[in-house]
Amino acid sequence: MQKKLVVMIPAFNEQETIEEVVKGIPKKVIGFSKVEVLVVDDGSTDKTLENARKAKADKIVKHVKNKGLGNAFRTGLDNALRMGADIIVNIDADGQFNPKDIERLCAPVLEGKADMATCSRFALKEFQPKMPLSKKIGNWLFTKAISVAAGKKFTDTQCGFRAYSRETALRMTLFGKFTYTQEVFMDLANKGFDIVEVPCKLAREQRKGKSKIVKNWFDYGLKAMLIIARSLRDYKPLAFFGSIGIIIFAIGTLAIATAFGNWLFTGETTPFTSLIPAGGAMLVLGFALVMLALIADMLGRQRKIQEEILYRLKKQEIEKEEKND
Missing domain, CATH: 3.90.550.10 (Spore Coat Polysaccharide Biosynthesis Protein SpsA; Chain A)
Known part of the structure; x- marks a missing residue:
């Protein structure tokens, strides 16, 4: 050939x-x-x-x-x-x-x-x-x-x-x-x-x-x-967004756990009071990124379907041109 x-x-x-x-x-x-x-x-x-x-x-x-x-x-x-x-x-x-x-x-x-x-x-x-x-x-x-x-x-x-x-x-x-x-x-x-x-x-x-x-x-x-x-x-959206989300969520959990632990032993959150709102924000952000990772992974499947359609259209167009030549 x-x-x-x-x-x-x-x-x-x-x-x-x-x-x-x-x-x-x-x-x-x-x-x-x-x-x-x-x-x-x-x-x-x-x-x-x-x-x-x-x-x-x-x-x-x-x-x-x-x-x-x-x-x-x-x-x-x-x-x-x-x-x-x-x-x-x-x-x-x-x-x-x-x-x-x-x-x-x-x-x-x-x-x-x-x-x-x-x-x-x-x-x-x-x-x-x-x-x-x-x-x-x-x-x-x-x-x-x-x-x-x-x-x-x-x-x-x-x-x-x-x-x-x-x-x-x-x-x-x-x-x-x-x-x-x-x-x-x-x-x-x-x-x-x-x-x-x-x-x-x-x-x-x-x-x-x-x-x-x-x-x-x-x-x-x-x-x-x-x-x-x-x-x-x-x-790799699941790994990309998910890993960032898990890290942020873990830091937020650690921040709140530190303030909570201090409260259990001393009855006060001082000097870790500021960690509570910061930790809460990190928990929300981390959770949102994990959800985004799941959605992005689902959309990744749609990308594969679109790429297959693009491949077939491109192949069909080029083969048509070759036949005309």
Whole structure:
């Protein structure tokens, strides 16, 4: 059976590297009868578009203005599916990853061993890139947080060099504008998709120019943690709201118990009088959050039904377009 690979490259102001990256995509990859390159220009103000055309990318989609990597990634997925992709590979436009690794990255997905294969820069010691300690710690912390939230151990969740099956791409539900790397892990892991890591060595350890995503590590960390928190809220509302509610309820109970215990032994609530209204408020708030957790969990089932409807509509629309072509 003939299979088609679409390699998509989201790009924003990458005029120095986009031509090199597009030309570096192998024309022949084992397991595929056709390989096409899709560039998503996310509102670049330099010569990214011209250089992508010069490199003869098979398809170029341009955002009128910069919408963020998350939006560019979703645009890429949608267009890759409409191009008839059986497997979609996403690779960064800065030239840090080696296009020759595309074949290795696609292999687990082609063989049916994974729904998504993601490059890991840290799985093998000899492949680990040199980077500032702060960046290394940040990568480790995010990877640890996502591994715990997703219920599976990973070594690198910040890398965008990945391969997705067609079914996986159709099933993804993403909302982040800023980035997509963490949200994809959360979305697919919580839907039961198989994710494997493929050790890869960077083609170059230092990118040309400054990162378009990580302009400030504190700001990046804050936005990424917000994405993780929202994913936990959406996929595990019972645990997310329930645990907070139980903790607040327990603190409120302890506050009132302290004041009550003092009254039993001394006949007075002083000096713990102020704990009574504070504890009462915490009991009410904690109870409300537990109720909210139960309601949110119930709504989570409705979300799954809506996602199934969205998947079927999307699949039907794309299949209809393919028949017309």
